[in-house]
Structures are given as structure tokens and as C-alpha cells.
Amino acid sequence: MTMYEERDSYLKLTTSAKKRTVAAPWFLTGMGDPYQMDIPENAKACYDPRQKILHIREPERGSSTTITPSVRVRIDHAEDFHDIEFIDLEDPTKLLAGIYINEGVLSFEDKQLFAFSNTLMFQSLCRFLASPVFNPWVKLPHIQNDRAFYQCNLEAGELWLNPEIEGATVVDRVHSEITYLTFEISTPLPAWNKDTRQDDMLPPGRYDAEVIKADHDTGDVITVRADGWIKDGTELCTFHIPFAPLYERMQDGTAPAGAFSYRIPFDPREHTDLALRAAAPQAKTGLFRKLLGN
Structure with missing residues (x-):
């Protein structure tokens, strides 16, 4: 053993x-x-x-x-x-x-x-x-x-x-500040279809999107992911959407953006310090010192 x-x-x-x-x-x-x-x-x-x-x-x-x-x-x-x-x-x-x-x-x-x-x-x-x-x-x-x-x-x-x-x-x-966003498009947008593994077009509609790729050095968003219906609403597919052309549409107003969710800053040092202090041996005080002759 x-x-x-x-x-x-x-x-x-x-x-x-x-x-x-x-x-x-x-x-x-x-x-x-x-x-x-x-x-x-x-x-x-x-x-x-x-x-x-x-x-x-x-x-x-x-x-x-x-x-x-x-x-x-x-x-x-x-x-x-x-x-x-x-x-x-x-x-x-x-x-x-x-x-x-x-x-x-x-x-x-x-x-x-x-x-x-x-x-x-x-x-x-x-x-x-x-x-x-x-x-x-x-x-x-x-x-x-x-x-x-x-x-x-x-x-x-x-x-x-x-x-x-x-x-x-x-x-x-550097993490992207944005984690999720909503947007709406009235005309198709170039994207990559994860299910077919081919380039495709994201159909018009309103989407909830998740940031899946960002520049490690700047935090700039590169790609977002969203689910959309294709083939007359009979098939739900996952699309990877380049953010730059989408952002251009947001800027010119042709793809109105809704709610954005942002990352929460986290510093582990406070949690670590608290845990290690809790795990430190407690000093003997009062009666214990007297009993031990200290």
C-alpha cells in the first residue's frame, strides 16, 4: 500500500x-x-x-x-x-x-x-x-x-x-473587456458556420453573442459566437462572426447594439492572504501562556 x-x-x-x-x-x-x-x-x-x-x-x-x-x-x-x-x-x-x-x-x-x-x-x-x-x-x-x-x-x-x-x-x-453583447442585423453578415465547417452568411435577426476570441496583447475582440436559424427557420446553427465588420455596422447604425456584459476585475491576493492567515498557527494567549509558564 x-x-x-x-x-x-x-x-x-x-x-x-x-x-x-x-x-x-x-x-x-x-x-x-x-x-x-x-x-x-x-x-x-x-x-x-x-x-x-x-x-x-x-x-x-x-x-x-x-x-x-x-x-x-x-x-x-x-x-x-x-x-x-x-x-x-x-x-x-x-x-x-x-x-x-x-x-x-x-x-x-x-x-x-x-x-x-x-x-x-x-x-x-x-x-x-x-x-x-x-x-x-x-x-x-x-x-x-x-x-x-x-x-x-x-x-x-x-x-x-x-x-x-x-x-x-x-x-x-489582456482579456477583452466585453464578454457578451446583443445586436440586430437587417441584412446577412459574413460568418463561419461551425456545424457545416464552411463560410456562410448570418441571417437577419436579433442575436445574443459571446466573445470567443480576442487579441492577447490588446484585448480587442476578434470573434464572437451566436446561434441562428437557417433554412426557413428549420435548423439552428452556431456561427463564428468576425467582430470588425460587425462593429462597423454598429458604428454606422445598421446593426443596433443592445446590452453589453463586461468582465469583472479580480485580484487573488486578498483571498490568498485571508486564507493563509486563517491557516496560520494561533499564538497562545492569556491562560494558556500562564499554564505553559510563558
Whole structure:
């Protein structure tokens, strides 16, 4: 039986031969109810309502989950999947941006909602991996740099781009400010039909469109995606629409634009600082100092 080597931490862990469940009032479902977290048999767990830390680990798998009000950190060497998801400080039912390492490939999750610095996100990842509470394992996640867009060295805290991939020049890519928009056209517009894999014309109509491609260096929108009916309204297809000609129509008034949705700026440092402070050992005070003779 393989056991993953654990790092020392101050957490008071309990172990049971039976499967258990635990719920933390600071980690909620979308409906606002506490998640019922499974603690497998022979797994270790710590529930600290004072510091608001829930921690579950399985030494046989090299897996752990640590949750505070600002972040959820999962490390799983058996599945070769590790992730960090930040939690909305105002609404604990909502998860914000995230960081993933899946089969050695590092990626950043913006959910088409958030704008952030990849460098700051990566620095938060390294800080969590350096914490024996959030990463209780001696072994770090393995990185498969040869096929990854973002390449990194977790021990050195270095992040860079894969030089073999064209079209990207900066680690801190600029996200388009716009995520969704509505527009209406009265005449067909050139587009690419995803279903037929051919150039096509977007029929007249009103559309809800999602930004799917933007310039990494400037954030300028390149392509939007929208669904439209063709063949006398009998077939629904997905169209990729070049934004430049669409924007020209918006400017001259022939394609009136409706509502726009914009990205939300996100800085992971506040969430990371709060989580690491919550996970820090608490200083002994008052009666405890006297009892220990300090």
C-alpha cells in the first residue's frame, strides 16, 4: 500500500475506520446549504470552526481538500488533478476564478467573467503549495511543460509561455473587456458556420453573442459566437462572426447594439492572504501562556 509522505503541520487531525461526513457553514451549495463533505474511511480530517478551516486528506491517494471562507484548494496526486477556486467573499454560494493543473498542464479559469493577472494567480498557487495546511504533501504536482501553453517551475515560482506556440507574446494576456453583447442585423453578415465547417452568411435577426476570441496583447475582440436559424427557420446553427465588420455596422447604425456584459476585475491576493492567515498557527494567549509558564 503506497502512502504519500506528509509534511508537518499544526492541524489537529482525527482518523476513523468508518466513513464520515462533515459540513462547514462557510462552504455552501448554490442553494445556500452547507456542502456535505465525505470523509472516506481511514482518511484524516480537521474541522476548526474557530479559524474556519475544513481539511480532509487521504495519505493512500495523496489527495487533500482544504476550505476556508475565501478559497478551496484540492490536491490529488492519484488523479493527477489539482485546483484552486476562489470563493466570493460577499456571497459564499459563488465560486470565482480558478487555477488548475490537470495531467501536468497548468491553466487559468476566468469563466468568461473575470479579468486578472496570470502572474498574480500563479504566485497565489505557489503560496498555497508552500503551505503545509493547503498542501500537506512533500511531493509537488508534476508539470508537463512540453505540451502546455503556460509553462512553469513550481519550486522556483517561475511562469513563462511555451515558445513553440505562435500568437502569444505575454504571460499576462489582456482579456477583452466585453464578454457578451446583443445586436440586430437587417441584412446577412459574413460568418463561419461551425456545424457545416464552411463560410456562410448570418441571417437577419436579433442575436445574443459571446466573445470567443480576442487579441492577447490588446484585448480587442476578434470573434464572437451566436446561434441562428437557417433554412426557413428549420435548423439552428452556431456561427463564428468576425467582430470588425460587425462593429462597423454598429458604428454606422445598421446593426443596433443592445446590452453589453463586461468582465469583472479580480485580484487573488486578498483571498490568498485571508486564507493563509486563517491557516496560520494561533499564538497562545492569556491562560494558556500562564499554564505553559510563558
